Amino acid sequence: MLLIPCPYCGEREESEFHQGGEAHIERPKDPYKLTDEEWADYLFFRDNRKGVYLERWVHRHGCRRWFNVARDTATNQIVAVYKMGSKPPKSITSRGTMK
Amino acid sequence: MANTYLRQTPLAHLHLDARAANEAADATTGVHIGERLLLGMINLRGQRSNPDFGPAVKKVVGAALPGVNETSGKPEGVHVLGLGPDEWLIITPTGEEADIHANLERVVGEFHTAVTLTGESMTVIRLAGAHARDTLAKGCPMDMHPRVFGPGQCAQTILARADMTMHQTADDAYDIIVRRSFAEYVWTWLEDAAREYGVRVITGLR
Structure with missing residues (x-):
């Protein structure tokens, strides 16, 4: 069982949470194009x-x-947690793990 | 004018009054369980970042807006539970909710808010006694050790797979706020979980 640090409530058990898929996927401005x-x-x-x-x-x-979680899919380690609307911490992006 | 109706608690059919009269608590009783009858509840959404919002609410409610998972006010009177960064639950003694709701709507109407009466959809189960925490810990995934969770704190979490809001009102007392439809399930689960500690029903809680 994972302990997930909710940015508002602190560390809670995984059973209280639901995963919502990959973050930062932007809807195309003009889908018809x-x-x-x-x-x-x-x-x-x-x-x-x-x-x-x-x-x-x-x-x-x-x-x-809702909030964002940076999780290592191989080890299940949670590297960072940050609020909706904010960018992932630089420490993650600088490691070249972003797209 | 709304029609009056027979307002009943979701646990009325368990006849807890009769059980409390027949089963007296003694020194071996580790858990006291009862229902706080027909409390008023108001769900409040609003933006804390607005400096006028908190004071406006306090003027009506008489208690400051607490942070997330914190509470303000006295558990026996009007008190406020911090459910989220922009959400609060105001709990009032029976019958006081309508006035507070109307006054709140009037006062915070100018802000970006929502004020909703929700008391009819919930009930409050009071769990008290030396083993109240042990009983809850059997079905709750939260760390309830006093170093992380103590009197005056609240949390929305799970009890035996049912959503609940838990408010620790004293060192050994908890208010468990559950949905009306879960009330009987949670009550019977709690009673079963508390059996090994000696459990007695208490009534007359307001």
């Missing part, structure tokens, strides 16, 4: 990398707020 392949890429294709992965999580049974 996209090819079918590009649109499918936006809708369905995710990175699924081995290593530090940026995800959205929601504290579903707690404060019900």
Whole structure:
């Protein structure tokens, strides 16, 4: 069981949370200009990398707020937690783990 | 004018009054369990970043807006639970919620807020006694050790797979706020969990 540090409530057990998929996926400004392949890429294709992965999580049974988690998919270690709307900490991006 | 109706607690069919009269507590009782009847509840959403918001609420409610997982006010009177960064639960004695709700709406109406009466959808189960914490810990994934969770704190979490809001009101007393539809399940679960410590029903809680 993971202990996930909710930015509002502090460390809580994984069973209180729900994972919401990869974070920082931006909706294309003009979907009509996209090819079918590009649109499918936006809708369905995710990175699924081995290593530090940026995800959205929601504290579903707690404060019900969404936030971002940087989690290593190989070790399950949580590297960083940051609020919705903010960028991942530089320490992660500088390691070249971002797209 | 709304029609009056027979307002009942979700645990009325368990006839807790009769059980409390028949089962007296003694020195071996480790857990006292009871229902706080028909308390008023108001869910408040608003932006704390607005410096006028907190004081405006305090003027009506009589208690300051607490931080997340903290509480303000006295548990027996009007008190406020901090549910999230922009969400609070105001709990009032029976019958006081309508006035507070109306006054709140009037006072905070100019801010970006939502004020909603939610008391009818919830009930409050009071768990007290030397083994109250041990009983809760059996079904709650939270660390409830006094070094991290103590009187005056609250938390939204899970009890035996049911959503609950827990408020520690004293060293050995907790208010468990659950949905009406979960009330009987949570009550029977708690009673079963507390059996090994000796459990007695208490009534007359307000």
